[in-house]
Amino acid sequence: MSLLPVDEALARVVKGLGPLPAEPVSLGNARNRVLAEAVSANLTQPPFDASAMDGYAVRGDDVKSLPATLKLVGEAAAGSGYAAKVGAGEAVRIFTGAPVPRGADTVVPQENVETGEDSRRVTIREAEAGRHIRPQGQDFHRGEVVLDSGTVIGPRQMMLAAAANATELRVRRKPKVSILATGDELVPPGFDPAPDQIISSVPYGICGLVLDAGGDAKVLGIAEDTPDSLASMIAAGADADILVTVGGASVGDRDLVGQVLQAEGMTLDFWKIAMRPGKPLIFGTRGAQRILGLPGNPVSAMVCAHVFLRPMLARMLGLSSREDVRQKAILAAPLETNGPRQHYIRGTSKWNDAGERLVSPQMSQDSALMAAFAKADCLIVRPPEAPAAERGETVSVLPLNL
Numbered sequence: 452m453s454l455l456p457v458d459e460a461l462a463r464v465v466k467g468l469g470p471l472p473a474e475p476v477s478l479g480n481a482r483n484r485v486l487a488e489a490v491s492a493n494l495t496q497p498p499f500d501a502s503a504m505d506g507y508a509v510r511g512d513d514v515k516s517l518p519a520t521l522k523l524v525g526e527a528a529a530g531s532g533y534a535a536k537v538g539a540g541e542a543v544r545i546f547t548g549a550p551v552p553r554g555a556d557t558v559v560p561q562e563n564v565e566t567g568e569d570s571r572r573v574t575i576r577e578a579e580a581g582r583h584i585r586p587q588g589q590d591f592h593r594g595e596v597v598l599d600s601g602t603v604i605g606p607r608q609m610m611l612a613a614a615a616n617a618t619e620l621r622v623r624r625k626p627k628v629s630i631l632a633t634g635d636e637l638v639p640p641g642f643d644p645a646p647d648q649i650i651s652s653v654p655y656g657i658c659g660l661v662l663d664a665g666g667d668a669k670v671l672g673i674a675e676d677t678p679d680s681l682a683s684m685i686a687a688g689a690d691a692d693i694l695v696t697v698g699g700a701s702v703g704d705r706d707l708v709g710q711v712l713q714a715e716g717m718t719l720d721f722w723k724i725a726m727r728p729g730k731p732l733i734f735g736t737r738g739a740q741r742i743l744g745l746p747g748n749p750v751s752a753m754v755c756a757h758v759f760l761r762p763m764l765a766r767m768l769g770l771s772s773r774e775d776v777r778q779k780a781i782l783a784a785p786l787e788t789n790g791p792r793q794h795y796i797r798g799t800s801k802w803n804d805a806g807e808r809l810v811s812p813q814m815s816q817d818s819a820l821m822a823a824f825a826k827a828d829c830l831i832v833r834p835p836e837a838p839a840a841e842r843g844e845t846v847s848v849l850p851l852n853l
């Protein structure tokens with residue numbers, strides 16, 4: 452029986468997933484959240500015609516012929532403007548950010564002005580009428596949409612929202628992902644493993660990926676390889692939007708996850724796909740909950756999370772554009788003919804002078820190798836039965852450092 456192709460599996464995994472409801476968040480906590488509603492400016496910026504230089508505010512008409520000696524009538528500083536109107540033959544000392552006083556239409560930088568012994572007069576040496584003023588509303592106007600719904604809030608967007616005086620934003624609720632490891636050989640990080648035990652590392656990788664993708668991650672712990680232990684831990688993940696299990700997905704006598712998930716109410720959608728690594732992937736639903744049963748091999752689990760879990764989270768956050776971020780790269784070493792499964796080959800890249808990505812497949816593609824995987828920067832995506840590829844050929848890669 453031929454295995455389910457990756458693209459079809461992906462379509463089934465994201466089917467019916469849409470943006471989660473909106474919730475408020477204070478601006479200081481908004482980093483990496485996704486706007487559920489557009490942000491409109493609550494004020495106009497700059498709120499007044501502002502000086503862009505330290506210098507003198509004058510009337511353009513008065514500096515048509517230079518040098519021009521003008522009467523110094525006052526001062527406009529940032530935060531305290533000059534209340535009166537600048538008249539003919541007058542200049543006002545002004546600082547960057549200060550409101551340009553009425554009557555003036557030009558700021559002359561102080562480098563172009565001479566101040567003599569008489570502190571009531573200044574001589575303008577060089578000037579360009581109309582220069583060095585930031586007009587009111589040059590950045591944005593009150594009521595203008597400054598950030599669209601669906602925008603990911605980064606540092607620049609936080610600054611803009613603050614400038615627009617929006618102190619609370621409406622963002623998508625974070626998708627809740629609970630992560631359950633399974634296997635009698637596993638102990639949590641920080642414990643002393645017995646000779647036949649290893650550290651449960653995969654949940655931390657999945658946790659990091661979920662946080663990076665804008666979700667909320669909860670590591671549930673480690674279930675033993677018994678139906679009872681699995682069932683009670685699966686119950687602990689009932690409130691998650693997505694329950695992720697790690698391990699026990701294959702065909703071994705202790706690989707119980709698929710059966711127990713179904714006994715606990717999961718409707719199985721698929722189990723096993725044409726993917727390498729990641730063949731034993733399980734996917735099903737339990738009410739509104741999505742369940743992803745990842746293979747235990749660390750690289751298999753993480754590659755499946757990149758290919759399936761990230762797009763699920765993107766959909767729930769209203770970020771469909773993040774689903775396929777494949778890029779072109781040039782092979783720096785040849786590749787063999789591919790088998791029947793879509794192969795995600797771990798690769799490392801260099802960039803040539805033309806800015807092209809040159810990718811080398813890592814020596815070993817064993818799906819248990821975490822140290823090599825941590826050094827990889829992309830996955831070379833090889834379709835099923837792809838013919839052998841020569842050095843210099845163009846391939847498609849999925850960047851890992853998203």
Ligand SMILES: Nc1nc2c(c(=O)[nH]1)N[C@H]1C(S)=C(S)[C@@H](COP(=O)(O)OP(=O)(O)OC[C@H]3O[C@@H](n4cnc5c(N)ncnc54)[C@H](O)[C@@H]3O)O[C@H]1N2
Pocket residue numbers: 632633634636637649650651652653654697698699700701702703706728729730731745746747748749751818
């Ligand atoms: N006879 C067959 N054997 C296997 C097949 C197969 O088709 N026929 N498929 C292989 C493939 S491909 C994969 S991938 C693995 C997946 O197996 P499971 O999902 O059942 O995973 P486990 O057996 O539980 O573990 C595999 C491996 O990963 C380690 N592991 C598990 N959980 C963690 C964790 N939380 N942190 C770190 N490492 C973990 C576990 O100790 C094993 O070494 O099956 C192949 N076998």
Ligand code: MOO
Pocket residue numbers: 726727728729730731746748751752818
């Ligand atoms: O599919 Mo397994 O994930 O090849 O190692």
